[in-house]
Amino acid sequence: MTAVRKLALVIDDEESMRDSCRQVLERAGWQVVTAPDGQMGYKLYHECAPDIVLIDLKMPGLDGMEVLARIAEEDPAVATVVITGYATVESADEAMRHGAYDFLPKPFTPAELRVVAWRNLEKRELFIRNRQLQAEKERMQENFVTLVSHEMRAPLVAVDQYIEVLLGNLAGGLTAKQREILVHMRVKTEWLLALVKEWLSMSRIQGRAMLEKMEPLDVEPMLREAIELVGPQAREQQAQITLTAADGIQQLEGDRDALLHVFLNLINNAVKYNRPGGKVEIRAATEAGELVVDVEDNGWGIPEECLPFVFDDFYRVRTTQPPKTTGTGLGLSIVKKIVEAHRGRVTVESTPGEGSTFSVHLPLKQPREVPVQET
Numbered sequence: 594m595t596a597v598r599k600l601a602l603v604i605d606d607e608e609s610m611r612d613s614c615r616q617v618l619e620r621a622g623w624q625v626v627t628a629p630d631g632q633m634g635y636k637l638y639h640e641c642a643p644d645i646v647l648i649d650l651k652m653p654g655l656d657g658m659e660v661l662a663r664i665a666e667e668d669p670a671v672a673t674v675v676i677t678g679y680a681t682v683e684s685a686d687e688a689m690r691h692g693a694y695d696f697l698p699k700p701f702t703p704a705e706l707r708v709v710a711w712r713n714l715e716k717r718e719l720f721i722r723n724r725q726l727q728a729e730k731e732r733m734q735e736n737f738v739t740l741v742s743h744e745m746r747a748p749l750v751a752v753d754q755y756i757e758v759l760l761g762n763l764a765g766g767l768t769a770k771q772r773e774i775l776v777h778m779r780v781k782t783e784w785l786l787a788l789v790k791e792w793l794s795m796s797r798i799q800g801r802a803m804l805e806k807m808e809p810l811d812v813e814p815m816l817r818e819a820i821e822l823v824g825p826q827a828r829e830q831q832a833q834i835t836l837t838a839a840d841g842i843q844q845l846e847g848d849r850d851a852l853l854h855v856f857l858n859l860i861n862n863a864v865k866y867n868r869p870g871g872k873v874e875i876r877a878a879t880e881a882g883e884l885v886v887d888v889e890d891n892g893w894g895i896p897e898e899c900l901p902f903v904f905d906d907f908y909r910v911r912t913t914q915p916p917k918t919t920g921t922g923l924g925l926s927i928v929k930k931i932v933e934a935h936r937g938r939v940t941v942e943s944t945p946g947e948g949s950t951f952s953v954h955l956p957l958k959q960p961r962e963v964p965v966q967e968t
Contacts, residue, residue, distance in 0.1 A: 604634030631655030665692020
């Protein structure tokens with residue numbers, strides 16, 4: 594790892610305190626710059642990019658708390674240490690909430706200052722190292738997703754096509770046992786393809802790619818499109834799907850493809866895990882500045898002990914009730930991640946034997962204020 598430069602910025606309105614801190618730290622091998630107030634200190638912070646900032650809380654003009662908050666927002670890796678003669682539990686707690694790494698009450702000895710400076714430099718190095726490891730982890734995940742996309746999906750598609758050829762008797766006749774084996778193979782292959790697809794969707798969400806495609810959206814057309822896409826499966830299950838959309842629903846701000854994925858997944862699940870001839874009711878309305886979309890079914894429901902885990906990665910509800918349909922265990926996890934990326938939330942209520950209701954809450958697009966011109 595590249596060595597971290599040891600540069601300290603001391604912000605204090607007492608000249609004697611600035612000088613004493615500078616002398617102590619310079620003897621310990623630090624480079625030191627000082628500022629007499631928060632405004633100048635904040636300016637020097639941008640010019641010098643210090644590794645550690647020692648800052649007094651009580652200063653004229655821009656106070657220490659405000660400078661702390663600004664630095665923490667811009668770069669949490671900068672080690673900020675509060676030095677103050679007004680040390681209380683309350684002020685220490687507030688300083689930590691504003692991003693301070695440490696708290697050093699005045700008066701303090703040169704040894705205490707050196708210990709605090711080195712200790713917080715180590716914290717900074719650990720923070721930077723952790724950030725580098727996180728970035729490396731994300732790069733590895735992206736590379737792995739590329740591997741999945743190019744090295745796994747293509748062979749699986751080929752295998753699935755070969756199975757279809759065999760089942761169609763295009764390569765010769767099949768015995769009943771051979772056909773049975775191939776049907777099982779096709780089910781497993783399609784499951785693997787679905788898993789790869791969901792995995793790739795998960796990667797795109799975690800990469801925040803969808804957040805770059807935000808646009809104003811009307812929810813009712815998206816819901817009708819999702820219902821249409823689920824239509825073939827609904828007809829096969831003889832499921833009845835109804836949509837009730839309240840009048841005057843405002844627009845959302847979101848990624849259309851991602852939100853369509855959310856509604857499609859929930860409606861598809863409501864059909865797939867329902868009774869034959871079951872009902873799926875979809876309701877869209879506004880409540881307290883939010884769009885609320887409910888997807889309710891009258892299927893077999895979800896056991897109470899499973900409800901806290903249904904949005905976890907790879908979690909699948911185990912049930913003895915038909916139909917014994919299996920999924921990848923990623924669908925609802927992806928739904929939750931997409932909704933939360935849109936600053937929303939998704940909840941579920943279910944009664945075994947009666948059905949389930951999944952509710953998506955999304956913030957409505959705020960209308961822009963039109964400035965009033967003075968006459």
